[in-house]
Amino acid sequence: MNSFKFNYDLEFASPEVISEHQSELLAEHIRYLHDHSYFYRQKFRQAGLGRDSFFRLDELGHFPLTSKAELGEYTNDFLCVSQSEIVDFCLTSGTTGRPVALMQTRSDLERLGYNEELSFDSTGINSNDRVLIAAAIDRCFMAGLAYFLGLIRIGAAVIRAGSSSLPVLQDLVQTYEPTAVVGVPTLMLDLGRRLEKAGVNPARMGVRRLVCIGEPVREQNFSLSPLGQKLEDLWGGHLFGTYASTEMATTFCECGEHRGGHLHPDLIITEILDDQGLPVKPGNPGEVVVTPLRIKGMPLLRFRTGDIAIMHYEPCLCGRNSPRLGPVLGRKSQLLKMKGTTIFPNTIFSALDELPQVESYYLEVRSRFALSDEIRVVAGVRDRDLSPLMVAESIASRTRIKPEVVLKDPETVRNKTVVQGRRKPVVFFDYRVNPDE
Numbered sequence: 405m406n407s408f409k410f411n412y413d414l415e416f417a418s419p420e421v422i423s424e425h426q427s428e429l430l431a432e433h434i435r436y437l438h439d440h441s442y443f444y445r446q447k448f449r450q451a452g453l454g455r456d457s458f459f460r461l462d463e464l465g466h467f468p469l470t471s472k473a474e475l476g477e478y479t480n481d482f483l484c485v486s487q488s489e490i491v492d493f494c495l496t497s498g499t500t501g502r503p504v505a506l507m508q509t510r511s512d513l514e515r516l517g518y519n520e521e522l523s524f525d526s527t528g529i530n531s532n533d534r535v536l537i538a539a540a541i542d543r544c545f546m547a548g549l550a551y552f553l554g555l556i557r558i559g560a561a562v563i564r565a566g567s568s569s570l571p572v573l574q575d576l577v578q579t580y581e582p583t584a585v586v587g588v589p590t591l592m593l594d595l596g597r598r599l600e601k602a603g604v605n606p607a608r609m610g611v612r613r614l615v616c617i618g619e620p621v622r623e624q625n626f627s628l629s630p631l632g633q634k635l636e637d638l639w640g641g642h643l644f645g646t647y648a649s650t651e652m653a654t655t656f657c658e659c660g661e662h663r664g665g666h667l668h669p670d671l672i673i674t675e676i677l678d679d680q681g682l683p684v685k686p687g688n689p690g691e692v693v694v695t696p697l698r699i700k701g702m703p704l705l706r707f708r709t710g711d712i713a714i715m716h717y718e719p720c721l722c723g724r725n726s727p728r729l730g731p732v733l734g735r736k737s738q739l740l741k742m743k744g745t746t747i748f749p750n751t752i753f754s755a756l757d758e759l760p761q762v763e764s765y766y767l768e769v770r771s772r773f774a775l776s777d778e779i780r781v782v783a784g785v786r787d788r789d790l791s792p793l794m795v796a797e798s799i800a801s802r803t804r805i806k807p808e809v810v811l812k813d814p815e816t817v818r819n820k821t822v823v824q825g826r827r828k829p830v831v832f833f834d835y836r837v838n839p840d841e
C-alpha cells in the first residue's frame with residue numbers, strides 16, 4: 405500500500421487550486437470505492453454509475469447518499485481491505501443507535517495524525533507546548549487516539565489524562581502544568597471549579613489554549629456562547645472550537661481568527677444539504693454531508709452526519725482559503741417543535757448556561773400532538789431563591805418558547821446526566837413517539 409502523502413500548503417492555495425485538487429482526489433476516491441467496496445459497487449450499479457462516471461466537483465450530487473443506518477446494517481460490506489491490513493478498531497460513539505466498528509489501516513492512522521496535526525497547527529500549538537488530553541484513548545474511541553497522533557507529529561509533549569476521573573485530571577494539571585488542554589467544555593468547567601475549590605486559580609496556571617471538543621462554544625456570529633464565556637473567564641486561555649465525528653475521521657478546527665472550523669481540503673469534501681438532499685444556498689443552515697478522502701479501510705461517500713450547520717466560504721484572515729464550518733446548531737433529529745416555532749435543544753442549553761445559579765440540567769421531550777412537543781427542563785440549583793417561573797422566563801426571553809421547568813438539587817440532576825462510558829453528559833432525553841431520524 406502506498407504511503408500517505410502530505411500537502412501542508414493546500415489550505416493556503418487559491419480556491420481554484422483547492423477545488424481542482426479536490427476534484428482529482430474525489431475521482432480517485434470514487435474509483436477506489438468502485439474497485440474495493442462491495443457496498444458502493446452495488447450502489448453505483450443501481451444508480452447506473454461506473455468507476456469513471458465522475459469528472460467535476462458539482463457532479464458529486466449524482467452519487468448516492470450514505471446513511472448511519474446503512475453503515476450499521478451493512479458494516480462489513482464497507483470494508484475495502486483484507487484482515488491483515490487492519491491495525492485498529494474505532495467504535496462510533498453510539499449516541500444514536502449501536503456503535504459501529506470502523507476498521508483502520510496504517511495509512512488511515514497516518515491520515516488521522518496528519519489531520520490533527522493540521523488542526524492543532526491552526527490553533528498555534530507547537531513543539532514547545534505541553535498538552536493535556538482530557539479525552540479517552542481507550543474503549544476504541546477515535547478522538548483521544550487522533551489527538552495523540554496529531555500532537556506527536558507536532559512534537560508537543562502529551563499528557564494523556566483521559567476523561568474518566570476529575571481527581572486524576574486535577575493531579576496531572578497541578579503536577580505537569582500543561583500549556584494547552586483538549587477536552588469537552590463541561591468537563592473542563594468542572595475541572596476548573598474543582599481547582600478553585602482546592603484554592604487554586606485556574607487562570608494563573610498558564611493554560612493558554614483550550615481546544616473544545618463535542619459541544620459548541622460559540623454562537624452563529626462566532627462570539628462566545630455563555631458556556632464558552634464561562635470557560636474562558638475561568639481558565640483565562642483562548643478557546644478553540646473543534647468539530648468531528650468518528651465516521652468522518654476529519655476535524656474542523658478553529659484558527660486564531662475564531663471564525664468557524666477550517667476544512668482540510670485534501671482530507672474531506674463537505675456538502676450542506678436540505679431535507680430533499682439538495683444543496684442549500686450559501687450561508688444557510690443544512691445537514692452536514694461528508695466525503696472523507698483517502699481512507700483505505702472503510703471509506704464513505706456522501707455520509708449524512710445528521711448535524712445541522714452553516715458553511716462559510718469567504719477567505720479567512722489567517723491566510724487559509726479553505727471553507728469554514730460554523731458551530732453546529734444541533735442534530736436534525738433533535739429539532740423541537742412548539743407553538744409553530746422550531747428550535748434546537750442547544751438554544752435552550754445556552755439560555756440555561758447564562759444563569760449562574762444553574763449548575764446542571766437536562767431536557768425531556770414528549771409527543772403532544774403532531775406539530776407540537778412537550779418540553780420539560782430539569783435544572784439543578786442550590787439557590788432556592790430561583791423559582792421555576794424565573795428559569796422558564798429566562799429561557800423564553802432567549803428562545804420565544806416557555807417550557808415547563810422543574811428544579812432539583814444539582815447532584816440529583818448529575819446522577820441522571822453523567823453516564824459511564826459516555827464522553828459528555830447526556831442532557832437530552834427524547835421520548836417522542838416517532839422522532840425523525
Ligand SMILES: [Zn+2]
Pocket residue numbers: 659660661666720721722723724
Ligand atoms: Zn482561519
